[in-house]
Amino acid sequence: MVQGSPFTVQKLFMPGTGPRWLPYGVLILIVAAAPLVFSGRMSYYLSILSLAGIYAVVVIGLNMLMGYAGQISLGHAAFFAIGAYTSGILSTRYGLSPILCALPAVAAAGSVAVLIGIPTLKLKEHYLAMATLGFGIIMYTILRADPGSMTGGIQGMPNIPPLQILGHAADSDRAQYTIVWSTVILVFLFSTNILESRFGRALMAIHKSEVCAAVLGINVFGHKLQVFVLSALYAGFAGFLYAHCSPLKYLNPDDVAHVILSIKFVTMVVIGGMGNRWGALCGAVGLTVLPEVLRLMSSLLHGISSTDIEMACYGLILIMVMILSTRTRKRLLPIPAENTLTQHPIRQ
């Protein structure tokens, strides 16, 4: 398990020994308690938490790619958008029951990830980030231009049906919250299982030194591709949730495919401490909730807009992360291992 990241919530809950299920118990308790706190007129806050949960699914996946395997993607909003729009199009234009859209949404994101991953994962370090950034921009442009008259272009796609569970439409804030957060917990357990295995260890090995991993018998490209596709599957699934389980049930390229959203996902991973699963969860919730908290507080600060404070907060958080991470000698971004071999081109 990766330790030593700036905001180690994990350390708070797991000081060395002790029952491993304790943090999960606390998580389930908090998730279960939120609807009791935010009931009645306050149920609006549950919808914010639902959005945080949806983002958390993306961030849990992206953390595997960035925190574990050390590969940076600045295009994950694109996979989020593919999931959301696939599900949106199938349910509105083809009348498919929303719950059946999950599989095609995830599959679409996954297949695009395979096509994008094969050429781009051969690139190293920041080139991968650039390539995925480019892909994200292309996706955004396509969705806005709407060449096939499917996505609604800049007008967006309204009236997406809510999920039907046992014949009931889940369109209350509370129902959406319950669906989103139960899936978040499942997804979280699922990825914990995946990472605490030889696959997770191989990813950490690749992060530290690709050459070293390769000579130990790890198929570096194969693993990078697998984790890239896996993280895209997560993002696609989150997109599906966003289409049917968010209060708006409305898709717009600016909300789901914008580069800023990709960068937000990356920031959430970084704030959580790269490679820290609990941190990723907290990062996603923290950054989604922050603007709401600031909006509440702005009534106290006359004359200053909440968006200005929000920006200042992001800056402050990033500075804090920088300072703390250098102090703990933890690398914020993957730097090639100090290996004499990296001077020469290395075959994969």
Add this chain to the structure above:
Amino acid sequence: MALLVVSNLTKNFDGITAVSKVSFSVAQSEIFAIIGPNGAGKTTTFNLVSGVLAPDCGEIFFRGERISGLKPHEIALRGMVRTFQTISLFDTMTVLDNVKVGCHGQARTHIFSAAFRTRAFFEEEVRMTRTALETLRLLGLERRAHEMVGNLPFGQQRLVDIARALAGEPVLLLLDEPAAGMNARERSELMAIIRTLKQRGMTIVLIEHDMDLIMEIAERIIVLDHGEKIAEGKPEEIQRNPDVIAAYLGEA
């Protein structure tokens, strides 16, 4: 038939010849050493043999199969594993987990068995842990298995590096300056380990600057200078070889 056959191996970097027409062969269960002054092309030879670099010219056969052109992990899975001159342990992991990374190639279960924690996953995880612990016991590091690898002294980190390579159950082990940075006691431990491995039938090829160590354990030696092989033979022959003496003195 020799286990490893290298013929006419050549590699240029931007017009500079790092390795030039080097040929040698290593027999089963042999301790084989590559020596030479700094910049002689020893590590480049290792990089070529382990597939980290592609040769410009020449061929490499391992267990009768042509391996030049294969990717590093494909070579590793065929039973040839190497260590590096600079230790690159995975410092976010414990000693045990580092060594378990070395077992990766032997494992067969996939992500899905890990995600759903199938019986096969647990069985394999237990098997890997057992292999890793046995390897650590062989190197006398069993008691440190659960420590973070960065907390170990340098000499022991080198041994973890070797343990990680051994965990893949290689037929041939390539060691790049295994004794660098070790104290006298650690070095004698290392020699004992290398001898034990040989007794178990493993073949070892090593690069080393420590001449005492080489002359004591190596059975056969080749000497490289400016990328070319200038001598080959038993330790006592190498010590008397005028070309070798000239190469070393010339450098000094």
